[in-house]
Amino acid sequence: MYVYDAPYNKMRSAEVMDCHVLVIGSGGAGVRAAIEASGYGKTILLSKTLAGKGGCTPMAEGGYNAVLREQDSCEIHYGDTMKGGSYLNDPELVRILVAEAPERMEDLLRWGAVFDVTDCCEVAQRPFGGQSFPRTCYAGDRTGHEMMVTLIERLASTDVKVISEVTVLDLVVESGRVVGALGLDGKGNIVAVRADATVLATGGGTQIYDISTNSSSGTGDGFAIGYRAGAELIDMEMVQFHPTGAVYPYDARGRLITEAVRGEGGVLKNALGERFMEKYDPVKKELSTRDVVSRAIATEILEGRGTAHGGVYLDVTHLPRQQIEERLPVMLEQFLKFGVDIREEPMEVAPTAHHIMGGLRISPHGETTLPGLYACGEVTGGVHGANRLGGNALADTQVFGKRAGESAGRAPRRDVRIGEKAIEAQEERLSLFLGGEVPPSTVVRSLRTAMWEGAGIFRTARDLEKTLGVIAHLSSLPLLARTRENLGECCTVQNMLLTATLVVRGALLRKESRGAHTRRDVVQAWDAQTSPYGHTYQSLTRSGIETVVRE
């Protein structure tokens, strides 16, 4: 391991770790990629958290979408996904997603996953928003956790070297090609890994918002790391606000109330007791797509029909107790801890920032626009378009995790080294923090409020410009690390600021309302299917919005 020992300045570059494939991130996508890559050569997996415990995968509750029944078909799953994504999705990526989700599900079953089953020994499925067929496979309401433990067990049987609690800071680019990455261990020492191919699987970043479902690692590191290295990102303005986040206790606000609650029959009511979804989507009601339900709830609250805690009611008290206990055990347990028995009283919910649909542009093989760099999972863009369907993200991690891992594995061996300059530059960046002034937590707090207010569910150019100004100001502040152990926090905050910038710039680029992105200041004469626009794109060298020529 390369350890940069600042005070003595000893360069021990011979100790750079070396591998064929480097995977960054231990969520569903990263671990799946590492399992696949390990078949091709020495693989190292770096994770900011304890492997398997970090990221959003273990938190995913509701399920995994896969076509398993004869009455269903990939064509229908494709149609649902495109429609749910307001046709901004990359059709080829969606075709792959729906075609391979069942195979990847089989992998999980092969490796020991315990999904709920029907009496006929088939994997059970339940309805989720935006589906024409109930195709969400589940393990109670701890589906992601079930997947994660299965994957971690499988990973243990490979010879992937797993290094936990190392925060990746940046990719190393030599002559336009990614040749590895630099990270920080818990003590604040630099760790360097050289690789023939690098897979970025750092997950999402809605921690940039005041109210968020994401785990603490959802700080958008991968978007920022990829962007700084020169990769192109698309559709970063597409941030999904999940309709149902907890509003109490305040310090745990945003915590997800899974869509499975509505899938099982939960109904939404405003403070007047009206089942308001009948107004916004009379057909699908509570099971409309997330963008629609979120806007409906936000509107009810804005118009004064919210509860005292600033939410609306989500009620399952009419369901049999046994159904709640068996299908929603985690929800039941969490609410009981917070003093609410959901079998007896309704939950209070409000929208919460949940998922970033945008991200690194990838090919069907998981290649980014930057040679040597692959990506999979939530850090990528294109699969979910302008709005992700519940249950499609877990499938995405497996389908594209495998593909990225395989492509990275097949990458040719290369004889390049990590230059000392890259490490020196990184060390210089870090040393600035040691002499900084502003605690990272102060910056984060301001950023989150600014993003929630200026780049949330409803947006206008004016608010977005203002938010961009706030972010620019915050980015100019000299962040302070009290000790080397606090260096990682400063880097993370810089990643959050950059991710927020990309989201806001994307939102300004897209002068239309589409999917999760609602521009209140734009009047448009088209709907999603006839929109003249394609992806927004941003990289170090270019940015803009694609236009679509329609016959």
Next chain:
Amino acid sequence: MMKVHARVFRFDPEEDEKPHYQNYVVEVNEGARVLHVLQAIHDEIDPTLAFRYCCGAGQCGSCAVRINGEPGLACMEEARDGMTVEPLDLPIKKDLVVDLQPFLATLPRICPRGEPEVPDREKVELLKPLRSCIECVCCVSVCPAMDVASFDGPTAMRQELRLALDPRDKGGDRVREAVSHGLFTCTSCQACWKVCPKDIEIPGKAIEKLRALANREGLTLPRHQEVARLVRETGRSIVRTGPTFLEDAPEVIEPDGPVKATVGFFVGCMYNGRLPQTARDAMEVLKRNGIRVIIPREQVCCGSPLIRTGQVDFLDTLKKRNIDAFVFRKIDTVLTMCAGCGSTLKNDYRTPFRVMDINEVLTKFGIEPPARLPVKATYHDPCHLLRGQGIRDQPRELITQVVELVEMPSICCGSGGGVRSGMPEVAAALAENRRKEIEKTGAEIVVSSCPFCEFHISEHTDRPVRNVTSILLEGYREKDRKKAKGTVSS
């Protein structure tokens, strides 16, 4: 907003010679969790405080700490003013961060057969509760057996059972593996279950199940087989060495004064055969306090020694005989004084009558105050009373009426789960830990409320070990003596 004072454990093994505690005061919102207090400390006062967390929603198992001594998830446990936050009892990396990796690396992992088959519904229902473990390691940090024996611990056993039940695993004989990794060293103390944030009932739903599978493979320990044979042949789990309680006891014991309640007495093998005098003491105390006691002779062993050791085929017969004995006499409340029997009747039986421990009965109906004895005592919480039946305060309420009580930590004495008979050296090592704690208190006597604990502890300490009711009786006798001498005015 509310103000929270917190006392937090600080230790950097690379810098500090020894750990210290630091006091902080922070403002957090109503309903804040322990995690939010730690975050506030980190953000506003001291960024060097190290703690681990990730999901913030009880789903990843990164954040376990001890809160006022009890392991729990920082992100789920409500913050309380004046709380102490410490790391789990595991090797410390820094402050509240412990090294989980070495432990997690030892968990057995599946060796998949490679077929994408789905276990049937029945299997899935068995597997699901075992799968909800988030590997937070709270259970490992409290398991007494792991401290003294070569035992992989509660969550490893949970995983062994999952592998043993899963048709997709081809990793060999998982039951044999579990046995060699310490399956029989578990004392059924239930400490693991009580701290598990996912409420996984490891002793009952994993360890006893594995022991039952081990039984089918003929791996039950010889001493346990011996006990099972005894129960089958004599209805009792211990050999008769002298007159038993039931042989001498009347069918009904009428109380001295007016009848406050009528109960049926379930004696249990130990009080019946080994410690009949203690049971007689208890009868005196009940008699004096208005409790009418009916004692059915035909009652037998409750089956606990069989359940804990996985020998369950004879169980239904025992259950039926016991239930019938009390139902026949139309008894609606059954009294137990053995913590093990009480826990078994309450948790492993489905009874048409209510089961109450003697401490519950005496505190519920109230007792005549005894005289105070000039003795300093400490109380040993029997696992099957404290955790098995949730009875903590009642025995203390009784004890403090007669002697001075000095508390000690509630740890297992080592006698349960068949460990005393099957793994005597493990039981002795646990008792040794118990002895040390007893010594620290400076108490002259040890009081408890379970025959197994009383018997086992008395072999490992030089202090007398007394049952709660026996010291109450002594208090009454002292009172009577004083009264006779005319020193007490009524």
